[in-house]
Amino acid sequence: MDMVSEETTSICNHCDRAIPSVNIDLHYAHCSRNLEKCKVCGDMIPRKHAEEHYLNTHAPPELAVIVKTLGSILILPVNSLPGM
Numbered sequence: 843m844d845m846v847s848e849e850t851t852s853i854c855n856h857c858d859r860a861i862p863s864v865n866i867d868l869h870y871a872h873c874s875r876n877l878e879k880c881k882v883c884g885d886m887i888p889r890k891h892a893e894e895h896y897l898n899t900h901a902p903p904e905l906a907v908i909v910k911t912l913g914s915i916l917i918l919p920v921n922s923l924p925g926m
């Protein structure tokens with residue numbers, strides 16, 4: 843039995859994954875528009891979840907609480923907030 847296991851793949855410049863060559867253009871367009879690399883852990887994160895990922899994964903808990911309270915993303919150390 844000859845299995846055709848040889849699939850031509852290209853490496854996506856954005857996420858470094860091997861993508862079937864037939865899909866690479868589409869993938870890259872989607873990938874570069876929607877994914878961004880986490881500066882801390884290097885994971886590919888959907889752009890709209892990048893801040894959430896940062897807060898959930900890398901930010902200290904007290905920081906995340908502050909951000910949720912304010913309802914917007916402010917990467918600030920606790921003691922640098924005015925009036926605290």
Ligand SMILES: [Zn+2]
Pocket residue numbers: 854855856857858859869870873874
């Ligand atoms: Zn990609």
Ligand SMILES: [Zn+2]
Pocket residue numbers: 880881882883884885895896899900
């Ligand atoms: Zn990360």
